[in-house]
Amino acid sequence: MTNGQLYTLDTNILVHYVPGDNVWIRVRDQYELLIRDPKPIIPVVISGELRSLAIQNGWGKQKLDQMEFCLGYFDIAFIESDSIILGYASIDAHFQKQGQALGKNDLWIAATTQALGATSLTTDRDFDRMDPLFINRDWIDPTIKK
Secondary structure, X not given: XXXXXXXXXXXXXXXXXXXXXXXXXXXXXXXXXXOOEOOOEEEHHHHHHHHHHHHHOOOOHHHHHHHHHHHHHOEEEOOOOHHHHHHHHHHXXXXXXXXXXXXXXXXXXXXXXXXXXXXXXXXXXXXXXXXXXXXXXXXXXXXXXX
């Protein structure tokens, strides 16, 4: 079992988890996500994003069951902690001053990652400008099949 580094999972990682595609398998194995101690964290806003995607895309019972298992397996980080709220405010203010607004859910995900001292795993580039100033993130190229 792996010990040490804490990871937060971005929504797109879980979108690959639900069908169990090649991207998920690669990330799962590389980061040992199912045997890691501590378990990866899902910021609570991701639970809403993932459920919204399920509704939008009409996921069937099998995908919904897999989604619920995933959301129950990984630990959820709620946003009521002062460190997460202050992180949100500082990251948002920094980019607003630069005229570079960020998506509000991405801000909550980044603030959670920062407050936990975690590294965010993601397949998109939304967190590039926050790394390493506010968070650490590992970008996973979703086009690589193995």
